[in-house]
Amino acid sequence: MKKRRKVTTRTLQRQKKQKEPIAMITAYDYPSAKLAEQAGADMILVGDSLGMVVLGYDSTIPVTLDDMVHHTKAVTRGAKYAMVVADLPFATAHFSKDEVLRSAARLMQEAGAYAVKLEGGTEIVENVRALTAAGIPVVSHLGLTPQSVNQLGGYLIQGKDVSGAEKLLAEAKLLEEAGACALVLECVPEELARLISESLAIPTIGIGAGRFCDGQVLVFHDLLQIGSDWSPSFAKTYAQVGQIMQQAIAEYVTEVKERRFPEEKHVTHLSQETLATLYGAREEQEYDHRRNNPSVV
Numbered sequence: 001m002k003k004r005r006k007v008t009t010r011t012l013q014r015q016k017k018q019k020e021p022i023a024m025i026t027a028y029d030y031p032s033a034k035l036a037e038q039a040g041a042d043m044i045l046v047g048d049s050l051g052m053v054v055l056g057y058d059s060t061i062p063v064t065l066d067d068m069v070h071h072t073k074a075v076t077r078g079a080k081y082a083m084v085v086a087d088l089p090f091a092t093a094h095f096s097k098d099e100v101l102r103s104a105a106r107l108m109q110e111a112g113a114y115a116v117k118l119e120g121g122t123e124i125v126e127n128v129r130a131l132t133a134a135g136i137p138v139v140s141h142l143g144l145t146p147q148s149v150n151q152l153g154g155y156l157i158q159g160k161d162v163s164g165a166e167k168l169l170a171e172a173k174l175l176e177e178a179g180a181c182a183l184v185l186e187c188v189p190e191e192l193a194r195l196i197s198e199s200l201a202i203p204t205i206g207i208g209a210g211r212f213c214d215g216q217v218l219v220f221h222d223l224l225q226i227g228s229d230w231s232p233s234f235a236k237t238y239a240q241v242g243q244i245m246q247q248a249i250a251e252y253v254t255e256v257k258e259r260r261f262p263e264e265k266h267v268t269h270l271s272q273e274t275l276a277t278l279y280g281a282r283e284e285q286e287y288d289h290r291r292n293n294p295s296v297v
């Protein structure tokens with residue numbers, strides 16, 4: 001079996017060159033990171049989609065840097081080989097260079113992220129340059145940038161007309177030139193994603209961006225249909241895990257109510273000696289009786 005190696009920025013460059021697709025998935029805690037890692041994902045994104053799929057907000061805007069640090073810590077404990085990329089949350093990418101550096105440093109130093117992801121193009125390109133100059137690998141994010149949902153007017157496909165497409169292509173090149181090591185393209189037409197992917201030396205990772213990106217990313221909860229009956233049309237549900245979880249929990253609740261759980265195999269007993277000391281012989285018999293008849297109160 002091929003020895004597994006840690007995925008680095010060099011791995012991504014090689015994968016791009018050799019046309020080896022990059023598989024990325026989001027994760028927000030230790031067990032999901034472990035599952036992604038064991039499944040062979042190259043990259044794990046601690047996305048600020050955290051806000052919507054784990055924390056129950058209706059957008060990513062309320063997610064804070066502290067939230068990102070907390071969840072990234074759990075993910076990095078579960079991922080030894082996959083490259084862990086953590087999102088800089090709402091507005092952070094637009095702060096002063098010093099503040100962006102400080103935020104990224106927290107995600108790397110405190111939480112153990114390998115790289116950070118920033119939404120945005122021209123307006124944040126100097127921050128991307130500053131981060132990469134400081135030795136921080138940056139994954140850029142263009143197209144539908146969910147942190148700007150209020151300004152975009154909804155979760156809409158981007159780059160559909162000539163000027164929109166040209167703008168995205170130009171921004172992708174700018175971000176690459178500023179040092180980004182990869183680019184997430186979200187909700188853009190397939191042809192545009194293909195053109196951008198063919199124009200860049202860094203890999204593109206698509207979500208709702210068609211078949212010609214250098215890699216793909218899906219949100220953990222969409223892929224497994226956990227927590228919602230709905231997922232975006234571009235996402236594929238590989239297993240109805242949420243349904244299985246809910247059935248299992250319902251079975252547990254029923255068994256508790258019907259006193260079928262716990263069973264004898266789930267319990268520990270005191271030794272006869274200890275019992276005798278604690279209860280005395282008569283109470284011991286009574287205890288045995290109660291134990292064998294759990295419905296007796």
Ligand code: KIV
Binds near residue numbers: 186217
């Ligand atoms: O936050 C996130 O999960 C993301 C992906 C949708 C790319 O940014």
